[in-house]
Amino acid sequence: MSYIEIRNIFKIFGPTPDTGLSLARGGVNKDEILARTGNTVGLHDVSLSIEQGETFVVMGLSGSGKSTLIRHLNRLIDPTAGQVTFGGEDILAMDIPTLNAFRRKRLGMVFQRFGLLPHRNVIDNVAYGLEIQGVDRSTRQEAAAKWISRVGLAGYESKFPDQLSGGMQQRVGLARALATDPEVLLMDEAFSALDPLIRSDMQDELMKLQEELHKTIVFITHDLDEALKIGDRIAILKDGKLVQVGRPEEIILHPADAYVEAFTRDVNRGRVIRARSIMRPIEDGLPAHDPNYIVDENERLEDIIAKSLSTESPIGVKDTTNGIVGLIERHRIVEIITPTSP
Amino acid sequence: MILVGLYARWFNEQIGQSAIMFPEQLNVPLGKWVNQFVDWLVINYGAGFEAFADSLLTVLVALEQVLRGAPWWVVLIVIAAITWHASKNWKLATGLVIAMFAIGVLGLWDKAMQTLALMIVATSLAVIIGVPVGIAMAISNRLRAVMLPILDTMQTMPSFVYLIPALMLFGLGKVPAILATVIYAAPPLIRLTDLGIRLVDQEVLEASRSFGASRKQILFGVQLPLALPNIMAGINQTTMMSISMVVIASMIGARGLGEQVLMGIQRLDVGAGMEAGIAIVLLAVVFDRIGQAYGKRSQRSHAEDKS
Numbered sequence: 111m112s113y114i115e116i117r118n119i120f121k122i123f124g125p126t127p128d129t130g131l132s133l134a135r136g137g138v139n140k141d142e143i144l145a146r147t148g149n150t151v152g153l154h155d156v157s158l159s160i161e162q163g164e165t166f167v168v169m170g171l172s173g174s175g176k177s178t179l180i181r182h183l184n185r186l187i188d189p190t191a192g193q194v195t196f197g198g199e200d201i202l203a204m205d206i207p208t209l210n211a212f213r214r215k216r217l218g219m220v221f222q223r224f225g226l227l228p229h230r231n232v233i234d235n236v237a238y239g240l241e242i243q244g245v246d247r248s249t250r251q252e253a254a255a256k257w258i259s260r261v262g263l264a265g266y267e268s269k270f271p272d273q274l275s276g277g278m279q280q281r282v283g284l285a286r287a288l289a290t291d292p293e294v295l296l297m298d299e300a301f302s303a304l305d306p307l308i309r310s311d312m313q314d315e316l317m318k319l320q321e322e323l324h325k326t327i328v329f330i331t332h333d334l335d336e337a338l339k340i341g342d343r344i345a346i347l348k349d350g351k352l353v354q355v356g357r358p359e360e361i362i363l364h365p366a367d368a369y370v371e372a373f374t375r376d377v378n379r380g381r382v383i384r385a386r387s388i389m390r391p392i393e394d395g396l397p398a399h400d401p402n403y404i405v406d407e408n409e410r411l412e413d414i415i416a417k418s419l420s421t422e423s424p425i426g427v428k429d430t431t432n433g434i435v436g437l438i439e440r441h442r443i444v445e446i447i448t449p450t451s452p
Numbered sequence: 453m454i455l456v457g458l459y460a461r462w463f464n465e466q467i468g469q470s471a472i473m474f475p476e477q478l479n480v481p482l483g484k485w486v487n488q489f490v491d492w493l494v495i496n497y498g499a500g501f502e503a504f505a506d507s508l509l510t511v512l513v514a515l516e517q518v519l520r521g522a523p524w525w526v527v528l529i530v531i532a533a534i535t536w537h538a539s540k541n542w543k544l545a546t547g548l549v550i551a552m553f554a555i556g557v558l559g560l561w562d563k564a565m566q567t568l569a570l571m572i573v574a575t576s577l578a579v580i581i582g583v584p585v586g587i588a589m590a591i592s593n594r595l596r597a598v599m600l601p602i603l604d605t606m607q608t609m610p611s612f613v614y615l616i617p618a619l620m621l622f623g624l625g626k627v628p629a630i631l632a633t634v635i636y637a638a639p640p641l642i643r644l645t646d647l648g649i650r651l652v653d654q655e656v657l658e659a660s661r662s663f664g665a666s667r668k669q670i671l672f673g674v675q676l677p678l679a680l681p682n683i684m685a686g687i688n689q690t691t692m693m694s695i696s697m698v699v700i701a702s703m704i705g706a707r708g709l710g711e712q713v714l715m716g717i718q719r720l721d722v723g724a725g726m727e728a729g730i731a732i733v734l735l736a737v738v739f740d741r742i743g744q745a746y747g748k749r750s751q752r753s754h755a756e757d758k759s
Contacts, residue, residue, distance in 0.1 A: 186661060186662060210665070217662065221658065223655050
C-alpha cells in the first residue's frame with residue numbers, strides 16, 4: 111500500500127449532499143445534478159496513491175476540484191464519501207485533538223496567497239507551527255532563523271509580510287511549512303500568484319530543497335509546464351474527475367483522451383521527454399558505438415539534439431551501468447518534437 | 453369632492469362611529485403585562501438587583517472621587533499623556549488639553565468629572581459585555597440570527613424607553629443611568645466585533661488550521677488581533693453613544709453635565725444649557741480623538757517597527 115491513499119472520494123457541496131451523492135454514484139452528470147438538486151459535485155470518485163518521497167502534482171483548470179482535493183489530505187474539507195489514509199492511518203476517523211496533533215506533526219501547507227499572519231514579523235510567522243506545537247520560544251526562534259536563511263531570506267527576520275514582495279512572502283510561507291519538519295508538504299497553487307521569472311526561481315528552489323529533504327510533496331497547479339517541470343508524477347483532474355495519472359512523459363506521449371491531448375499540445379516536448387522513452391531498445395548491446403555519440407538515458411531531448419544532428423547514424427543510449435540499451439534515429443527526434451497530429 | 457363628503461356623512465350616520473375606530477376587543481394590554489413582569493422581577497429578585505447595583509455604585513463612586521478629588525492640572529496631564537501614547541502627535545495632545553481646559557473655563561469642571569466617571573464605567577461595562585457577545589456571534593450563526601433583530605431593536609428603540617425599566621428595577625440614581633447607557637451603547641461594539649472577526653482573511657484562517665491550531669489558539673492568536681481595528685472602532689462608537697446617553701440619563705438622576713442641560717431647559721435658562729452643551733461636545737471630541745488614535749494605532753500596529 112502506498113504512503114497516502116485516497117480511495118473513492120466524493121465531495122458534494124450544497125443543501126442535500128446525500129441526494130447528490132447517490133445521483134453521482136448512479137452516473138448522473140455534474141450539470142444535471144446541479145440543475146435537479148442544487149448540489150455541486152466537487153470531486154467525483156477520485157482515487158490516488160501517493161508514494162513516500164515523491165513530488166506528486168495535481169493539475170487542472172479552475173473548478174476542476176484540485177484545491178478541494180488537497181484540502182481532503184489534511185481535512186480542511188471532509189469528504190461526502192470515501193477514504194483517506196496516511197501510512198495506513200485513517201485520518202477521517204480522527205477526532206479533533208488527534209487531527210490537530212496529526213496536522214501539527216506531519217503536515218505542512220503552503221497557500222496561493224501565502225496565508226501569512228499580517229500582524230507577525232517574518233521570524234514569528236515561520237515559528238508559528240512550532241508555537242502551535244508548544245515549543246519554547248528560544249528553540250522555535252532558532253529553528254525559524256535556520257529555515258529563513260535556508261530559503262534565502264536571512265536579514266529579513268524582523269520585517270512584516272506587507273513589507274516583502276510576493277516572491278519573498280512565499281519563501282516565508284515555504285519556510286513556515288518546512289519549519290515543523292513535516293513528512294508531507296501540501297502546496298496549493300503555491301507559485302501561481304508570482305511573476306513568471308520569480309515563479310521559475312521558486313520552482314528551482316523547491317526542486318533543490320526536495321533533493322536534500324525527500325519530503326512527500328503534493329503540489330496543486332493549473333500550469334502544465336510547472337507540473338511537467340517539478341512533478342515525478344502528475345494527476346489531471348477535470349470537472350472533479352480524475353482523467354489521467356502518470357509520469358510527465360507518459361502524459362505527453364500517451365495522453366488518455368482528447369482533453370489531455372489538447373492540453374499537452376503547446377508543451378515544449380524537448381524539455382520534458384527523456385532519451386529512454388523514445389529510444390528503439392536493442393537486446394544485446396552494440397559491440398562498438400562511437401563514444402562521441404552516446405547519451406545518458408535520462409538526458410532530455412533538447413540536450414541530445416545537437417549530438418544527433420552532428421552524425422548521420424543513430425545515437426546510442428546508455429543506462430546506469432554504461433551498457434548501450436537503445437538507439438535513437440534523427441527522424442525519431444523530429445517526429446517526437448513535432449507531432450503529426452494537428 | 454362633494455360626493456365623497458356626502459358619502460362619508462352617510463356612512464357615519466348609517467354604520468356609526470364603531471366601524472371606523474379599531475375594535476377595542478382586539479387591544480392587547482402589552483403595557484400592563486410589561487408592568488406585571490417588572491413588578492414580578494422586583495418582588496422576586498429585588499435583593500439580587502440591589503446587590504448588583506451596590507457593587508456597581510461602589511466602583512462608580514470610587515472613580516468619581518478620584519476624578520473629582522484630583523487637582524485639575526493632574527487630569528490635564530493625564531489626558532495629554534494618554535493622547536500622546538495613542539497618537540504620538542503633540543499637536544493633537546495640545547488641542548485636547550485646550551478643550552478640557554475650556555470646560556474648566558466654562559465653570560463646569562466638577563460636573564464634567566461626574567459625567568466622565570459615569571461614561572468610563574458605562575463604556576467599560578459595554579466592552580466587558582459587548583466583545584464576548586460579538587465573538588460568540590461570529591462563531592455561531594444561530595446566535596447571530598437571534599442577536600441581529602435584538603440589536604436592531606436596541607438601536608431603534610427611543611433611548612428614553614430604556615430609562616423606564618431601569619428606573620423600576622433600580623430606582624432613581626446613577627446605576628439605572630449606567631445600565632440604560634450600556635444597553636444603548638453596546639450594540640455598535642457587538643456588531644463591529646462580530647464583523648471584524650468575520651472579515652478575517654479566510655486563507656489566513658485556513659493556514660492556521662492547517663498547522664493544527666486549536667479553536668482557542670485561532671481565536672486569540674489570529675482572529676482577535678486581526679479584528680482589533682474594527683473592535684477599536686466599535687469602542688469609539690460606544691464611547692460616543694455613552695456620552696450622548698449620559699445626558700438623557702440625567703433625567704433619572706444621573707448627575708453631571710446632563711443635569712445642567714436639564715436645568716437649563718426647566719428654567720428656560722438658554723445660556724446655562726448652552727454652556728453645558730458646549731462642555732459635552734468638548735468632552736465628546738476629546739474621547740473621539742483619543743479613541744480614533746488608538747484605532748489607527750491598532751491598524752498599523754504590525755507596521756510600527758518599520759524602519
